[in-house]
Amino acid sequence: MVEVVWFKRDLRIHDHEPLIEASKRGDIILLYIVEPELWKQPDVSDRQYHFLTEALLDLNQSLKKLGQELIIKVGNADDIFINLLNEFAIKNIWSHQETWNYWTYQRDIKLRKLFKSFNVNWIEIPTNGVVRNLSQRKDWARLFYQEMKRSPFNPPTKLSKINLKSDKIPSSESLGIEKIVYTDRQKGGENEAMNLLDSFLHERSYNYSKNISSPLYSVDSCSRLSTYLAFGNISLKQIFYQTNSYIDQHKKNKSSTSLNLRSINAFKSRLRWRSHFIQKLEDQPDIEYKNLHSGYDGLRENDFNEVFYQAWCAGETGFPFVDACMRSLVDTGWINFRMRAMLVSFAANNLWLDWKKFSHFLSKIFTDYEPGIHYSQLQMQSGTTGINTIRIYNPIKQSYDQDKDGIFIKRWVNELNDYPNEFIHEPWKSPLFRSDYTAPIIDEVETRKMAASKLYSLKAKIRNSDVTKKILQMHVS
Numbered sequence: 001m002v003e004v005v006w007f008k009r010d011l012r013i014h015d016h017e018p019l020i021e022a023s024k025r026g027d028i029i030l031l032y033i034v035e036p037e038l039w040k041q042p043d044v045s046d047r048q049y050h051f052l053t054e055a056l057l058d059l060n061q062s063l064k065k066l067g068q069e070l071i072i073k074v075g076n077a078d079d080i081f082i083n084l085l086n087e088f089a090i091k092n093i094w095s096h097q098e099t100w101n102y103w104t105y106q107r108d109i110k111l112r113k114l115f116k117s118f119n120v121n122w123i124e125i126p127t128n129g130v131v132r133n134l135s136q137r138k139d140w141a142r143l144f145y146q147e148m149k150r151s152p153f154n155p156p157t158k159l160s161k162i163n164l165k166s167d168k169i170p171s172s173e174s175l176g177i178e179k180i181v182y183t184d185r186q187k188g189g190e191n192e193a194m195n196l197l198d199s200f201l202h203e204r205s206y207n208y209s210k211n212i213s214s215p216l217y218s219v220d221s222c223s224r225l226s227t228y229l230a231f232g233n234i235s236l237k238q239i240f241y242q243t244n245s246y247i248d249q250h251k252k253n254k255s256s257t258s259l260n261l262r263s264i265n266a267f268k269s270r271l272r273w274r275s276h277f278i279q280k281l282e283d284q285p286d287i288e289y290k291n292l293h294s295g296y297d298g299l300r301e302n303d304f305n306e307v308f309y310q311a312w313c314a315g316e317t318g319f320p321f322v323d324a325c326m327r328s329l330v331d332t333g334w335i336n337f338r339m340r341a342m343l344v345s346f347a348a349n350n351l352w353l354d355w356k357k358f359s360h361f362l363s364k365i366f367t368d369y370e371p372g373i374h375y376s377q378l379q380m381q382s383g384t385t386g387i388n389t390i391r392i393y394n395p396i397k398q399s400y401d402q403d404k405d406g407i408f409i410k411r412w413v414n415e416l417n418d419y420p421n422e423f424i425h426e427p428w429k430s431p432l433f434r435s436d437y438t439a440p441i442i443d444e445v446e447t448r449k450m451a452a453s454k455l456y457s458l459k460a461k462i463r464n465s466d467v468t469k470k471i472l473q474m475h476v477s
């Protein structure tokens, strides 16, 4: 009998329970399916596909050393599995549970039926502290920490060979994947992820809390692990384990250098937030395209202003800090949390755009696109959850706070290079203001007040509704 390990968003050999379990049972097919249909979805781009390609090559190298190559198949997962099930006597299909976009959610529902019809077990192992069929959200944090305390699995020592031909990894062009123009991107792979965690813990974490919101310094002071987590080049459990070992070792050696416990604890909290948000999507997959709270339906849906939207996407809103953040994000595929939140707040509140209409623009740009975090955060920053504090960022205040000397602005908004620092945050106030940089497309104060008034009055109306109570019960630990 043959076992299949279906690699999905877990492209690594360490802490891979399905791989360990399957390897104990005999011959294995190590499978990755490149699904052209998935890559045609409106939320993904070639930036993520290129990262994936590197991660697959890296995984293949590691598996080869254990005695077995990764088998790449290109096509619909159901067709690929039907062929395999007809060719091999497959007993079990092993994978991690996947909580990703709505397309993968529906694909997995179809596959469950298919495997049942072939009488084959699909063993989906929980991952990242996300709990399937969670009965009570209030138990979630306890379950999460219980899981994170377990030691990561070592890779299997040997994998037995099976005869099956692999397809080549197709190019993004041949799959017709949407192309993003960029100059910079992290490189995919498990080894890259391990090195990054190591450099974060030992060299970069000290100023994590201090620099977390600075667009200039967060690039180095944040862990930058998000894309590696999104593709499963590293597991959350591995990060917890290594972070805790690092703290213990440090305490044992009584070394006074380089450990900033406040920073490390802030980092660990964010790792938990990651799973907290993915759990929301696991429990309610339709938050990808529906307001979490139906009381907000119709709030912005009919007011879409295409000119505002295009200006925001292009980084040409006339607000230097907003434009610098957007241009930097488009070019590099990453920006820190606060800047993402500010960009969304500006679109949703100042420009009054519906998050559903700009979510794909952002998801395609983020190399670390993770639907559970992405849609939860879009909805939180747009104020459509009905349960979170309303937060409307003032982009001018953020500009003064996070880029006092305008260094980041000047790096990305070259039109302002020769402006004196006193006008860099609000160039329209300068007597030298020129038309090569856009004048502000909206009145920031007016639009912020209007958004606040609409959001607060609606929130007061729905505060005690049954829908709000249900959301609180379902999504708040």
Ligand SMILES: Cc1cc2nc3c(=O)[nH]c(=O)nc-3n(C[C@H](O)[C@H](O)[C@H](O)COP(=O)(O)OP(=O)(O)OC[C@H]3O[C@@H](n4cnc5c(N)ncnc54)[C@H](O)[C@@H]3O)c2cc1C
Pocket (backbone or CB within 6 Å): 222, 223, 224, 225, 226, 227, 229, 230, 267, 270, 271, 272, 273, 274, 275, 277, 335, 336, 337, 338, 340, 341, 344, 366, 368, 369, 370, 371, 373, 374, 377, 378, 381
């Ligand atoms: C509108 C919006 C959309 C976002 N979309 C994504 C997304 O698609 N993918 C994604 O990984 N993150 C997303 N985030 C969360 C956050 O901005 C990124 O996780 C973080 O900037 C990644 O950088 P890092 O790995 O250096 O994070 P670090 O600060 O080093 O944090 C470590 C890890 O914790 C997790 N994390 C950090 N902050 C958050 C947070 N606020 N919520 C949930 N998890 C968090 C990430 O997995 C991150 O890798 C989004 C935030 C906003 C406001």
